[in-house]
Amino acid sequence: MNPFLKSIFSTSFLFSVLRVATPIIFPALGVAISALSGSINIALEGIMLVSAFTGVIVSAFTQNLWIALFSAILAGVFIASILGYFSLKLKADIILAAIALNLFSSSITVFLLYIIAHDKGVSSSLKSLVFPSVKFAFLEKIPILGGIFNNQNILVYIAFLSVFVYYLIVFHTPLGLKIRAVGQNPEAASSVGVDVVKIKLYALILSGVFGALGGVYLSMGYVSWFGRDMTAGRGFIAIAASSIGGNLPLGTFFGSLLFGVVYALTNFLAPLNIPSEIIQVIPYIVTIIVLTFYSARVSKEKEVGEE
Amino acid sequence: MEKFVLKYFNLLRTIIAILIGFAISVLILVIVSTSSIESIKYLFLGPFMSVSRIGNIIELATPIIFCGIAIAIPFQASQFNVGAEGTFFISAAFGTAFALIIQKLNLPGFIYIVLVLTFATLFGGFWGFIPGYLKARFKANMVVLTLMLNYVAYFLSIYLINYHFRDKSAGFLTSYRLPENVFLKQFIPNTRIHIGFLIAIASVFIAYYFLYHTTLGYEIRMVGFNFNFAKYSGINVFKVIVLSSVIGGSFAGLGGMAEVMGIHRRFLWQSLPGYGWDGVVVAIIGKNNPILIMFASLFLAYLRIGGQVLNLLSDVPFEMVGVIESIIILLITAEAFLENVKYRITVKEAEKEAFKNESLS
Numbered sequence: 001m002n003p004f005l006k007s008i009f010s011t012s013f014l015f016s017v018l019r020v021a022t023p024i025i026f027p028a029l030g031v032a033i034s035a036l037s038g039s040i041n042i043a044l045e046g047i048m049l050v051s052a053f054t055g056v057i058v059s060a061f062t063q064n065l066w067i068a069l070f071s072a073i074l075a076g077v078f079i080a081s082i083l084g085y086f087s088l089k090l091k092a093d094i095i096l097a098a099i100a101l102n103l104f105s106s107s108i109t110v111f112l113l114y115i116i117a118h119d120k121g122v123s124s125s126l127k128s129l130v131f132p133s134v135k136f137a138f139l140e141k142i143p144i145l146g147g148i149f150n151n152q153n154i155l156v157y158i159a160f161l162s163v164f165v166y167y168l169i170v171f172h173t174p175l176g177l178k179i180r181a182v183g184q185n186p187e188a189a190s191s192v193g194v195d196v197v198k199i200k201l202y203a204l205i206l207s208g209v210f211g212a213l214g215g216v217y218l219s220m221g222y223v224s225w226f227g228r229d230m231t232a233g234r235g236f237i238a239i240a241a242s243s244i245g246g247n248l249p250l251g252t253f254f255g256s257l258l259f260g261v262v263y264a265l266t267n268f269l270a271p272l273n274i275p276s277e278i279i280q281v282i283p284y285i286v287t288i289i290v291l292t293f294y295s296a297r298v299s300k301e302k303e304v305g306e307e
Numbered sequence: 308m309e310k311f312v313l314k315y316f317n318l319l320r321t322i323i324a325i326l327i328g329f330a331i332s333v334l335i336l337v338i339v340s341t342s343s344i345e346s347i348k349y350l351f352l353g354p355f356m357s358v359s360r361i362g363n364i365i366e367l368a369t370p371i372i373f374c375g376i377a378i379a380i381p382f383q384a385s386q387f388n389v390g391a392e393g394t395f396f397i398s399a400a401f402g403t404a405f406a407l408i409i410q411k412l413n414l415p416g417f418i419y420i421v422l423v424l425t426f427a428t429l430f431g432g433f434w435g436f437i438p439g440y441l442k443a444r445f446k447a448n449m450v451v452l453t454l455m456l457n458y459v460a461y462f463l464s465i466y467l468i469n470y471h472f473r474d475k476s477a478g479f480l481t482s483y484r485l486p487e488n489v490f491l492k493q494f495i496p497n498t499r500i501h502i503g504f505l506i507a508i509a510s511v512f513i514a515y516y517f518l519y520h521t522t523l524g525y526e527i528r529m530v531g532f533n534f535n536f537a538k539y540s541g542i543n544v545f546k547v548i549v550l551s552s553v554i555g556g557s558f559a560g561l562g563g564m565a566e567v568m569g570i571h572r573r574f575l576w577q578s579l580p581g582y583g584w585d586g587v588v589v590a591i592i593g594k595n596n597p598i599l600i601m602f603a604s605l606f607l608a609y610l611r612i613g614g615q616v617l618n619l620l621s622d623v624p625f626e627m628v629g630v631i632e633s634i635i636i637l638l639i640t641a642e643a644f645l646e647n648v649k650y651r652i653t654v655k656e657a658e659k660e661a662f663k664n665e666s667l668s
Contacts, residue, residue, distance in 0.1 A: 040450060082637075090641035095387050095450055099587055100636040107629025114624040115339055236454050243451055277466035284458045288441070291452065296445040 011147030013264055018148065018156055021260025023048075023222060023231075025159040026214030027238035028256045029166045030207035032247040036170060037203035038183040043083050043098035044211045045235025046105030051076040051215030053109040053123075056226040057116060060126035068129065069216060076212025077205050079105060084204040088197045102235070110228050123219075123226040130224045131155050131217075153221040155213065162210060167249035169206070179203050211235070240287035246294060259283050309652050320645050321592065324638035325606075328631045335627060346621040353616030354609050360616070362498025366570065368608035369500075370395070372507040373562020374586025375593065375600035376514045377431075380555040381449075382595045383518060385531040386442065388552055390453035391559040392583025393460030394434045396576065398560030399567045400464035402427035403482050403574040404472050406489050416488040423489055424506075424564055431560015432553045434460065439552025443545045461579055468574050482574040491569035501569030503562075507601075510558055514597040517554070527551050559583070591636050607632070 027044040034041035054075035059068035083101055087094035114120050131154050139150040170176040181189040182199045190196050214234070219226045237259055244258065245251025262283045266276045312319060333347055340346040354360050374391040381388035406423045414422065438452040465480070472482040491502040518524040529537040530547045538544050562582070567574055589607055593599035614628030638644050 040448070042450060042454070086637055086641050090643040092637065092640040092642060095389075096587070096591055096640040097637060099389075099584065100633045100640065103584070103588075103629055103636070104633035107626040107633065111624055111626040111630060114626070120624060120626075233458070236458075239451050240455055243448075275466055275470060277462040277469070281459055281462035281466075284455045284462075287455050288447075288452060288459070291455075292441050292445045292447045295447040299446040 011144055013268060014148040015152070016267065017257065017260040017264045018152060019222070019260075020263040021257050022153075022156045022159045023214050023218050023234050024238055024241055024256040024259050025253060026162065026217065027211045027235050028241040028245075028252045029162055029249075030210035030214070031238045032242040032245070032249075032252045033166065033170065033179065033210070034203050034207040035242060035247045036183045037179045037200045038186060039087070039094050039200055039204060040239075041080075041083070041098065041204060041207050042095060042236065042239060043079065043101045044207070044214075044238050045231050045233070046098070046102040047076045047079045047208055047211035048215035048218065048231045048235055049105045049109050049229070050079050051212035052219035052230060053113070053215075053226050055216045056123050056126065056128040056219045057112075059129040059220065060123075063127075063129065065129050065131065065220075068220070072216045073209055073212040076215060077208040080204045080208025080211070081201070084201040088200055106229055109226070113226065113228070121228055126225075128225065129220060131221045153217070155217040155221045158213065159217070162213065163249050163253045166210075166252075170249070175199075175202060214238075237283075240284065240291075243294070244287055244290045258286070309656050312652055313649065313656065316645075316649050317594065321594075321639055323645065324635050327638060328635040331634060332627065332631045335630070336623060340621060340623050342621065346617060346623055349617045349620050350613045353620070354612040356616070358497050360612055362495065362500050363612050363615075364605065364608045365500045365504055366498065366608075367611060368604040369504045369507050369569070370562050370566045370580075370582040371585045371589055371604040371607060372511060372601055373558055373565070374582045375589035375604055376510055376586075376597050377435075377555045377557075377559035377562070378583070378586040378590040379593070379595040379597060379600055380514065380518070380527065380558070381439075381551045382590055383531045384527045384547055384551040385534065386439075386548060386551055387450045388435070388438060388453050388555060389450060389583065389587060390435065390438055390456050390460075390552075390556065391586045392579055392581070393453070393457030394431050394556045394559035395563035395566075395582055396457075396579055397434055397460035397464045397563075398427045398431040399563030399576075400467050400482075400574055401430050402560070402564035403485065403567055404467060406485055406568075407472055407483055410486050410489075414488075419489050420491070420568070423568070424561060427564030428557045428561040431563070432557035434560065435552040435554070435556020436549065439549040439556075442552070443548040457579065457583070464574075465577070472574070474573070479575075480577050484573045485568065489568060490572060491565060493569065499570055501565075503565035503569035506561070506565055510561065511597045511601045514558065518597065523547075523550065559586075588632060588636055591639055 027048055030044050030047070031041055051072040055068045055072035058071040059065060062068065079101055083094065083097055086092040086097040110120055113123060117123050117125050119125060133151050134154050134157065135151055139146040170180065178189065178194050178199045179202070181194060182196050186196045189199075215231070218230055238256075241255035241259055242252045244255035245253065262279060266279050269276060269279060332350065336346045336350065337343045354364055374395055377391040377394065378389070402423055405426045409419070409422065434456070438449060438456055441447045441452055442449045468482050469480055474481050474483045493499050493501045518528065526537070526542045526547050527550075529540075529542055530544055534544070537547075585607060589600050589603040592603035592606070593601075610628050610632065614625045617623050617627070618625035
C-alpha cells in the first residue's frame with residue numbers, strides 16, 4: 001500500500017481525528033442549539049476563549065479540577081448571557097453584539113494574562129491542571145477500535161456524550177420542543193403562551209455551556225496552557241460544522257468530524273509535499289456548497305408552503 | 308434643549324458610549340497601573356506627542372477607512388456581509404501577483420499604478436459578488452457565507468504567494484518586492500502617510516455621494532430600511548443585494564492593494580490582519596455613513612496608537628484598548644440604551660405641546 005493511504009488508514013490517524021475534532025464538536029453543538037431557537041451565535045469564539053482562560057487560571061490557583069471546570073462554565077455562560085441581554089433586552093443586533101464580545105474576550109484574556117502571569121503569549125509559567133486521559137479495560141482487547149477510541153482525554157468522551165445530551169434536550173424535553181417552536185415560528189409560539197425571549201435566552205445559555213466545555217478542552221486537555229487567541233477560529237468553524245449538519249445532533253457531529261479529518265490530514269500530509277493550503281481550504285468550500293444547497297431547499301419548501 | 312437632544316439623539320448616544328468607555332479605561336488604569344496619572348496621560352495624549360505618532364494615526368486609519376466603507380455599503384442594505392477581511396487580503400495578494408507579472412511591460416509609473424489598483428478593485432468586486440449572488444439567488448446566510456469565504460480567501464492567498472511568488476531570499480513567507488515605480492508615494496517627512504490616504508478620503512466622498520445621491524444608493528438604503536416595502540414598491544431586491552456586496556468588496560480590494568503599495572511594498576501578511584473587523588467596528592460607530600466612518604476610523608486609530616504608547620511606556624498592556632472598544636460598540640449597538648431617556652423627553656415635549664395647544668384654544 002502506498003505510504004499516504006497507509007498513514008490515513010492507521011489507527012493513530014483516526015485517533016488524532018477524534019482529538020482535533022473535539023474542540024469543534026462542543027462549540028458546534030452550541031451554535032446548533034442557538035440556531036434552532038432562531039439566533040445566529042457567532043460569539044462561540046469568545047465564549048471558548050474566556051472559558052479556556054478561566055479554567056487555566058482557576059485551576060492554577062485552586063489546584064482543583066472541579067472548581068476550575070465549574071468556573072469555566074460560569075464564565076462561558078456569563079458571556080452568552082451578556083449576548084442574550086444585549087440582543088434580546090437592549091435590542092442590539094446579535095451579530096454586532098457577538099463581534100463586540102469576541103473582541104472583548106480576545107482582549108480581556110490577554111490583558112488579564114499579562115496582569116496575572118506577566119506574559120502576553122502563553123500561561124506556561126502558571127501551574128495549571130489538565131484533565132486526565134482514560135483507559136477502558138474492555139477497549140484494550142478490541143484491536144482497531146481500541147487503538148482509536150481508547151486512551152483519549154476524558155473530555156473527548158464527554159464530547160460524544162454531549163452529542164447525545166444535545167439530542168435528548170432538543171427532541172425529548174419540553175424545553176427542546178419550545179426552542180424548536182420559537183426558532184421555526186416565534187409568533188405562533190408566542191400566541192400559545194411561550195415566552196420567546198426567555199426560551200431564546202435559555203438556548204443561548206446552553207450554547208454557552210457547550211462552548212465553555214470546548215474552551216476547557218483546548219487549554220486543559222488538548223494542550224496544558226492558555227495561549228493568546230488559542231481558539232484560532234474554531235468558534236467560526238463550528239458554525240460551518242453545524243450548518244453542514246443542519247443543526248441536527250448526528251449531522252453536527254459528522255460535520256465536526258469532517259473538519260477533524262482535514263486538520264489531521266494537514267498534519268499527516270506535511271512530509272508529503274502536497275500544499276496544505278489546498279487541503280485546508282476544502283472544508284470551507286464544502287460548507288459554502290452545503291449551506292447554499294440547504295438554503296435553496298428550505299426557501300423552496302417555504303415558497304411551496306405559501307402557495 | 309429637549310428638542311436639541313431629540314434631534315441629535317443618536318449622535319449624543321454615541322458620544323455618551325465613548326465617554327463611558329473612556330471612564331472605564333481611566334478606572335482600569337487607576338486599578339492596575341502603578342503610575343496611573345502617567346498612564347492616563349500616555350493613553351489619551353500619547354498619540355499627539357510627536358509628528359511620527361500623529362502620522363501613525365493616519366497610517367493606521369487608512370486601511371480601516373476602506374474596510375469601513377466596504378462593510379457599510381452592504382450593511383446599509385441590512386446585509387451582514389463581514390467579508391471585508393478576506394476581500395482586503397485576497398485582493399492584495401492577487402493584486403501583488405498582477406503587479407509582479409506585468410512588471411516586465413515597463414509601463415510608466417502612473418499607468419502602472421492605476422492599472423494595478425483597478426485590477427485589485429475589480430478583484431474585490433468579484434470576491435464580493437460570490438456571497439452577494441449566493442445570498443440573492445439561494446437565500447444562503449450572509450454572515451456564515453462571508454465568514455467561510457474569509458478563510459477561503461486566506462488559504463488561496465497564502466497558497467498563491469507561497470508557491471508562485473515567494474521571495475526565497477527572505478527569511479520568512481513574503482512575496483517578491485514590488486518595483487519602485489508602482490509604489491504609492493509617502494509624502495510627509497517622518498511619517499509613512501502615503502497617497503493611499505488621499506484615495507481613502509476620495510473614496511469616502513464617492514461612497515457618500517453614491518449612497519445618498521444616486522438611485523442605486525437610495526435603493527440600497529430602502530432595502531435596508533424596509534425589505535418588504537422596498538420589494539413591493541418595485542425595487543429589484545436581487546440586484547441590490549448582489550451590487551451592494553460587489554461595490555463593498557471593490558472598496559475593500561482597493562484598500563488592500565493601496566496598503567501593500569503604500570506601506571509594505573510586498574505581500575508579507577501571514578495571517579489575516581484584522582482590518583475587516585475594524586471596518587465593522589467603525590461602520591457601527593459611524594452608523595454606516597461614510598463621512599462619519601472616516602472620523603470613526605481616525606478615532607479608532609487614535610485609540611490604538613494610545614494603547615501602543617501605553618504598552619511601550621507603562622506597565623499596562625495594549626489589549627486594554629480592545630476591552631474599551633468592545634464596551635463602546637456594545638453600548639452603541641444596544642438600540643434600547645438610553646431609550647428610556649429619549650422616551651421621557653419625548654413625553655415631556657408632547658405634554659408641553661399639548662399644554663400650549665390647550666392654552667391657545
